[in-house]
Amino acid sequence: MLRTLGALVPLGRYRVAGRSMTPALIEGERVLVNKAAYWFATPRPDDVVVLRDPRAPQRLLIKRIERAAGVDEWLVAGDNPDASTDSRAFGPVARDAIVGKVWLRY
Amino acid sequence: MKALLRLIDRISPPETVHAHCDIPCGIYDPHLAQIGALTCIRMNQLINDLGDSPGPGDKKKNDAWHSSLGRYITVKEEHAELVKREVRIIWGDFFKPEHLEKSPDLHATVWNIMKGGSKVRQNIDLAAAEELLAGVQKFAEAFWAAKGVKTQRVPSQQAVGGELVVPA
Numbered sequence: 159m160l161r162t163l164g165a166l167v168p169l170g171r172y173r174v175a176g177r178s179m180t181p182a183l184i185e186g187e188r189v190l191v192n193k194a195a196y197w198f199a200t201p202r203p204d205d206v207v208v209l210r211d212p213r214a215p216q217r218l219l220i221k222r223i224e225r226a227a228g229v230d231e232w233l234v235a236g237d238n239p240d241a242s243t244d245s246r247a248f249g250p251v252a253r254d255a256i257v258g259k260v261w262l263r264y
Numbered sequence: 265m266k267a268l269l270r271l272i273d274r275i276s277p278p279e280t281v282h283a284h285c286d287i288p289c290g291i292y293d294p295h296l297a298q299i300g301a302l303t304c305i306r307m308n309q310l311i312n313d314l315g316d317s318p319g320p321g322d323k324k325k326n327d328a329w330h331s332s333l334g335r336y337i338t339v340k341e342e343h344a345e346l347v348k349r350e351v352r353i354i355w356g357d358f359f360k361p362e363h364l365e366k367s368p369d370l371h372a373t374v375w376n377i378m379k380g381g382s383k384v385r386q387n388i389d390l391a392a393a394e395e396l397l398a399g400v401q402k403f404a405e406a407f408w409a410a411k412g413v414k415t416q417r418v419p420s421q422q423a424v425g426g427e428l429v430v431p432a
Contacts (some may be wrong), residue, residue, distance in 0.1 A: 172279050174283050188273065218282065221283070262266075
């Protein structure tokens, strides 16, 4: 029921696993993501985004936009580079792989 | 708002987003830090053994002396920094709060290593390098204790002398 209702609202609730976004986001923290953020705008450097892993699309990642890498492609990075797999490993991320922008922590 | 979101989470759990390193290799070892500290000791020994500068009279000898001194200093700089880096990674990524019960002075030990590493870089000071090694040995023992592994101190078997902390 909630899932059905939720599908109508462009918001997503996510729980952070892992330490690549430390200290901005700590393991276990929850975030509300605005899935409409990039309907009429493009991702900007420093946005924290949820994205589909380019190598395994069912798997969701949370990273920070580093910079644009050409048209409709972005480089993403973890805040804690020693514990992050990001664009250094999987290259730029396409626009349609970005699920939304982190709006708030709760 | 936040309370409401938490309430919704109870009914329907949130999806997981990964902020992982794909290489959660879990491989940590304080060996490299100890080798770095031993290298700093060795460089101080070599600098001390170099004796006085031969002076500008004999250009070839003088250049050779300065070249050696420069190389020893460079290696000392690099290895003191290596010690700091290796210790920082293990301290930040491996150690968990519960490990502090076994090693309550861990943070102080790391702090001393950070300060000691800088001191080794700043000066030609054999005693400072030996203190750095002592700090890293203590850190290595705390690391293995956190993993429940017994350790022993064994001679390095290198020209520098000194001891290494290794799993027993």
